[in-house]
Amino acid sequence: MSKLYLCPSQNDIDEITITARINDSAFRFVKSLEKVIIDNDDAEIPDLAFEDCSFLKTVVLSANIKKISFAAFRSCGKLKSINLGNVESFGIAAFHGCESLTAVDLSNAVTIKRSAFSACGIQSLYIPGSTALIDTRAFSGCFNLEYLEFADNTTVIKENPFSSCPKVKKKKMINVPPIK
Numbered sequence: 001m002s003k004l005y006l007c008p009s010q011n012d013i014d015e016i017t018i019t020a021r022i023n024d025s026a027f028r029f030v031k032s033l034e035k036v037i038i039d040n041d042d043a044e045i046p047d048l049a050f051e052d053c054s055f056l057k058t059v060v061l062s063a064n065i066k067k068i069s070f071a072a073f074r075s076c077g078k079l080k081s082i083n084l085g086n087v088e089s090f091g092i093a094a095f096h097g098c099e100s101l102t103a104v105d106l107s108n109a110v111t112i113k114r115s116a117f118s119a120c121g122i123q124s125l126y127i128p129g130s131t132a133l134i135d136t137r138a139f140s141g142c143f144n145l146e147y148l149e150f151a152d153n154t155t156v157i158k159e160n161p162f163s164s165c166p167k168v169k170k171k172k173m174i175n176v177p178p179i180k
Helices: none
Strands: 015-018 035-038 058-060 124-127 147-150 170-173
Touching: none
Parallel strands: 015 035, 035 058, 124 147, 147 170
Antiparallel strands: none
16 A cells, blocks of 8 residues: 655645555644544554644544554544544554543553543543553543543553543542552
């Protein structure tokens, strides 16, 4: 599959369907982009691919996507909807600063790296048993996070993954190992 190149200065695109491979930083700083449909065979969204697409609201991922890489959607403050149910790995700062992202489906999450969802608008969170790693500050600064639930088999929870989440009222932890 050939790579897709897009000059970040092209700010007249509001919706795009991607069928080719995405390069690192391909859509970085494209301010006009509001909706992205990714319909390719790739298994990952590369580093910084959509960073600071400040008007991006909706992303539809192909079922093939298993990894969201470093800062792929960082600072997409208006992002409200993205289907993450098939994603297994969330890179460092993958969604950092996505204040409008109020709900995420982590049903197949295996690794959630440092600051992956920090400063997001997430209101409630269920960490499934498939999750092997929740890294340091993974959800820090999620000021709207009120309900947090862990399932059995979550294996490694690093230091302070939920720091600066002042509204958390209920934490339901089922056989969660000690924080390492």
